[in-house]
Amino acid sequence: MLPPLETLKSELEARVPGLTLTIEGTTLVIPREKLLDVCRWLKDAELLACDYLADLTVVDYPPDPSAGGAGLPSEASSAKDGRMDVVYHLYSMSKKHGPVTLKVPLPRANPVVASVTPIWRGAEFQEREAYDLFGVKFEGHPDLRRILLWDEFEGHPMRKDYVVEDQNVQG
Numbered sequence: 001m002l003p004p005l006e007t008l009k010s011e012l013e014a015r016v017p018g019l020t021l022t023i024e025g026t027t028l029v030i031p032r033e034k035l036l037d038v039c040r041w042l043k044d045a046e047l048l049a050c051d052y053l054a055d056l057t058v059v060d061y062p063p064d065p066s067a068g069g070a071g072l073p074s075e076a077s078s079a080k081d082g083r084m085d086v087v088y089h090l091y092s093m094s095k096k097h098g099p100v101t102l103k104v105p106l107p108r109a110n111p112v113v114a115s116v117t118p119i120w121r122g123a124e125f126q127e128r129e130a131y132d133l134f135g136v137k138f139e140g141h142p143d144l145r146r147i148l149l150w151d152e153f154e155g156h157p158m159r160k161d162y163v164v165e166d167q168n169v170q171g
Helices: 005-015 032-044 074-081 123-134
Strands: 022-024 027-029 052-061 083-092 097-107 112-114 137-139
Touching: 005 022, 005 027, 005 032, 032 083, 032 097, 032 112, 052 097, 052 123, 097 112, 123 137
Parallel strands: 027 097, 112 137
Antiparallel strands: 022 027, 052 083, 083 097
16 A cells, blocks of 8 residues: 555655655656656665556646746746646556656756656657657657657647648648
């Protein structure tokens, strides 16, 4: 059985040096520079043993034109510039519990995060899909290239600012 989210947060902050987490609903919000440390601990910790990455997806929050300008707090700045969240759902097959949900906020202009493929091999195709459809780059991925669309396809069709065009027209 999973510990309460507050307990998990406290345990992670005690085990990963320099880590500060926030909780949003049932989700732990992880700073991108600490993602691999958190994931390794969640997989290796005897109590949790999160040995299965069930899902990796992206949520796109485009820029909000009504958000103000310079000198605003980081949340308002994020609304002004937009952001993307990479969301992970982890389970333990051996302990039969889950999910542990993680979210990593990224700047929309340059969404880059470490690949979790070295921790969960099953992330390989899911990260390629997120790269292909949303444009999120996963540093350290063994083969980051398009998986659903052809190489010449321009853009990332799941982004909310994507403009549909007929890419079958030869020009």
